[in-house]
Amino acid sequence: MTDPQFPMTQTELGAEEPIAIPVAESGPRQKLPPGKWLRRNLFNNWYNSLLTIVIGALLLFVAVRAFSFVFITGRWEPVRANLTLFQIGTFPRDEEWRVVAQVLIWTAALGLGVGAAVAGAKFRALQAGVEYVTDPALDRLKRYWALVLLLLVWLFFADTIGPLLLTVASLALAWGGYAAASRVSGPNVGLLWSVVGVLGVLGFQIVSGFFGLGWLWMGLPIAVAVYALLGRPDTDDVKRQRRIQLIGVLVTFAVLFGVYTAVDSVGVEWDDWEGLQLNLLAAAIAIALSFPLGLLLALARRSSFPALRVMATTYIEIIRGVPLISLLLMAQFFIGFFLNTDTPLSLFTRAIAAMTLFTAAYVAEIVRGGLQAVPKGQMEAGNSIGLPAWKVTQLIVLPQALRAVIPAMVGQFISLFKDTSLLLIIGKLELLGVREIVHGQPDFRGFGIAESLVYVAFVFWAISFTMSRESQRLERKLGVGER
């Protein structure tokens, strides 16, 4: 009762017992010695002490059991022996080099992308006249501790030197890309993003092949670069410059079309993509497609054209009332009735379509929330400087709306990533599906079942957790300069 931490005023006011209001918390929080911290926070009265002991015992029990499960009793042989199967399923083994190339290209792209973001931030900071502060390298590594842990688990399970070499090589590429990109000067950051885009498409096509509409996807990032390169900020004749830029873009696409038609090399069928690779790719593609679709739906739902509004609303409300599994099953069994194609679409394509259509409805509702949060005055200000309605939406409303909904959007995408495990139901061999195969092997029948489940859950968790943390960081960063 006479604890010096609690001033006399408490008892003077007639409080029977000092309530734990932190009094001396103004100023920087002082660090207490562990003994004192314990006494103050965990054992400051009899019922807190009791609670601490009970919960402490429980935690200790769980920790001991978890430790013994992971390191002593756990039988990880099914996972260890089938690591490749978990990663790529029954992907043709003589085409494995494609996956290796993909990992290398994408890690390089990732490094360049992060570097480009940093270079952009540096440039903006320079222009705004503020100092750009980088997080210490250790902090940056800490942010990805879940992924690092996942990588360590893989390396621990691997029994050949291959995975270690791949890890080292891709880390080196990522780091090299980052180091190079972060030194790029401000005005060239846009071009850097185009390079990232090209590598992204290249990584995909190194597996899927260079044929068909591939030129269109590869053309997008290149066309953006060409458009920017042909632009001169100080030109007098804006119209003429626009024409030149347009011609440049068309030439780009024409050349790529020619190249792809000449090469015409088919890679590995989409339906042969399996394992974790399938989960990641399906999620990435569905995210990339459902975002623009959801955006359009949200805009249509707020449109002043009744027909658009009714269509968008109907679509959104129907899709949101249907379970994803039922959509996936529909995609498996009767999407072919609606689409008259000569060759049936791959199951992979149909599954992506179902997941995209499903997620787009949710994205639309999230975006609509963001649109509603933008004050009406913003639109009025845009109108009053003479911007046409679509430019007000594109340049003023959407940037603010999307910024406001990043956390909800990433949450939706995390849920989409986890939902790729439902591909199991339509007979796709994704991460969870591989597990079934593993336990169908004579060597691993009936044991290590919990272990392989824990492994699969851990993989999903490590990736989802990292996405979630990154979204929080992005949200904090974009908050800078807001009013």
Place this chain on the structure above:
Amino acid sequence: MTDNVQGNGAEVFSDATQVAGTGEVMIELTAVDKFFGDFQALANINMRVGKQEVVVVIGPSGSGKSTMIRCINRLEEHDAGRIVVDGTELSDDIRNIQEVRRETGMVFQQFNLFPHLTVMDNITLGPRQVRNLPKKEAEDLAMDLLTKVKIPEQARKFPGQLSGGQQQRVAIARSLAMNPKVMLFDEPTSALDPEMIKEVLDTMKELAESGMTMIVVTHEMGFAREVADRVVFMADGEIVEVGTPQHFFESPTEDRTKLFLSQIL
């Protein structure tokens, strides 16, 4: 009451449609009505504003002052009557609306700067997107305007980093960047801390002296007295009395004007 108002109507009409300035008519409102549901926000508004004229609109809140100037650049749609700005009549034709909006700058009570863009980008957005000005030229123009409103050093900051008075001056610069023929001010100092009101009013005063045609809705009587060519008093959606500042503040004729002035002065 109704008779009384109508009786004054003729007088007001002749008064509110006489213009000062150069004598050329820039803005003309004829028998404008505006409803919000059943509520009549504007009733038979007749007014002309001459080129280079500064008209200050005052009146109690809810009197329709803001609604009137918001109708002039079609942020609100009027329900009856005609509004003509520099020879272009506001109709449902989107081209006419865009035309009028390009010629009219608007400054809002809440500034309404774009928080995701720097001060520079806030100002260059209109010139680059609407007038297709090259980036370099637009930025030179923006720097000139920022110098004019005395905050060139803030160009690369975001609106959230500026004080209210600075934000409102950026908003004025943003409107001026479109090289408008008319500037509309909708209570530009009402959201400002007292010590920042002066810097904004000074900017507006300089603008008036440069010959800009302006309609200013405000509660700043000192500004009205000093800068206005004419003062328009509105109440209950009607124009009640119009006159020079001298007439208006020293010998108002209408009872509602007298009551209003006795309450605020």
